[in-house]
Amino acid sequence: MKNNYYIVTFENGKTVFASCTNEEEAEILSKATMIKNGFTREIKYIVKTSNISDMTETDFIA
Numbered sequence: 001m002k003n004n005y006y007i008v009t010f011e012n013g014k015t016v017f018a019s020c021t022n023e024e025e026a027e028i029l030s031k032a033t034m035i036k037n038g039f040t041r042e043i044k045y046i047v048k049t050s051n052i053s054d055m056t057e058t059d060f061i062a
Contacts, residue, residue: 002021003019003020003021004019004020004021004022004026004048005017005018005019005048005049005050005051005052005054005055006018006019006020006023006026006030006046006047006048006049007046007047007049007054007057007058008026008027008030008043008045008046008047009043009044009045009046009047010030010034010039010040010041010042010043010044011040011042011043011044012039012040012042014034014039014059014060015057015058015059015060016029016030016033016034016058016059016060016061016062017054017055017058017060017061017062018030018061018062019062020062023046023048026046026062027043027046029062030043030046030060030062031043032062033060033062034060037060
């Protein structure tokens with residue numbers, strides 16, 4: 001299966017770059033990352049991207 005790239009932005013302004021198969025997995029991975037780091041898990045929006053270099057502009061990588 002081919003992985004897609006997603007940037008998940010949370011209400012607190014933190015962003016997570018997730019490489020996974022679909023948006024639902026990106027949501028789960030991102031929320032787990034935020035919980036692990038002690039932040040809120042309320043998602044503002046999710047954007048699908050085709051550019052892996054967008055990873056450098058995010059706060060966390062899942």
